[in-house]
Amino acid sequence: MDDATRQRAWDAAGAAAAALVEDGMQVGLGTGRAAAAGVRALARRVTDEGLSVTTVATSLQTEALARELGLTLAPLSRACEIAFDGADVVTPTGLVIKGAGGALVRERVVDDTAGRFIVLVDEPKVASHPxxxxxxxxxxxxxxxxxxxxxxxxxxxxxxxxxxxxxxxxxxxxxxxxxxxxxxxxxxxxxxxxxxxGLFDVATEDVFVGEPDGTCRTLAELIAEGHTFG
Incomplete structure (x- = not known):
């Protein structure tokens, strides 16, 4: 799967996560390409819908992107209602490996304290074993x-x-x-x-698997449909 195709899948997962954000929420922003897709989708909602949110970035890279897109940044003085981030790999049991970008400590703090933590991936990121x-x-x-x-x-x-x-x-x-x-x-x-x-455990219904056609399903849904992974 080429980069452009994978980007469409990440965009689909990011849009699905951003759609869960409600007015007044504090949102944790992950690090990496899939997380960046979610950041851009959230920024579009802020611009198009007048959504009022504050955000907490898990890296300097994500902080720079959020500022560029006009999102309001805040320190982690309280737990985020929702956070989203990518993954290096995720298994059908919800075991997640993170940290390729080096932001695993801030990601742990933001993700583990959030009311809900969404993992954004495309299908090549799902594997039977880490x-x-x-x-x-x-x-x-x-x-x-x-x-x-x-x-x-x-x-x-x-x-x-x-x-x-x-x-x-x-x-x-x-x-x-x-x-x-x-x-x-x-x-x-x-x-x-x-x-x-960088080992995390996540509920499979909170793993959003984007597809290049713009659709997104949870890992739990794919498992229920009998989908198998490499």
Whole structure:
């Protein structure tokens, strides 16, 4: 699937998420291409319908896009009523891997405190197991990065060259093919110096799967229809 085709699918998912936003809400804005589609769809509603909302961005990149589109930004002084974000991969059980863009810590705070968290994907992002993506991002205090990497040497950590927006080091782990990721997540989060890792659990009805024809269905609907995933 080429980029233009995938963009149409992300646009469909983003529009479906933006349609849930009501006047007066505070909205959490994710990071990445699918999330950007939702940000643009929300901005259109603000312009076309006079919708009044405040937004909380999960990265400097998203903050810049929101400002460019005229959205009102606010600090996270209260929980958002709704948040939407993309994913690196999502499984039919609602296991989500996030953090390719390095914003996993802010995404965790915004998404886990939101009244409802919507994941925006296209069908290639849905896979039977997270091993299809392969990496688990881990955000670490710079002081502890070498220690954490040594403790996780069996998971082949790779250190990214740049720090995150929060000046954290991001390590990409490579769990063995077919490994259970929740125990790995628990092991990682127990290490001193680890701030968070990019494993999320989401209800399948809150995973919006956009299609290039402009339609959007939830992952729960696709599963109920007997759809299978690679």
């Amino acid at each position: 091993s299809s993506w392969g990496t688990l991002p881990v955000a670490v205090l710079p002081f502890a990065a070498d220690y954490v990497a040594a403790q996780l040497a069996d998971l082949a950590p790779t250190r990214r060259p740049d720090h995150s927006d929060d000046n954290l080091v991001v390590l990409d782990l490579r769990p063995p093919q077919g490994a259970a990721w929740h125990p790995i997540m628990a092991r990682v989060r127990a290490l001193p110096g680890v701030v968070d890792a």
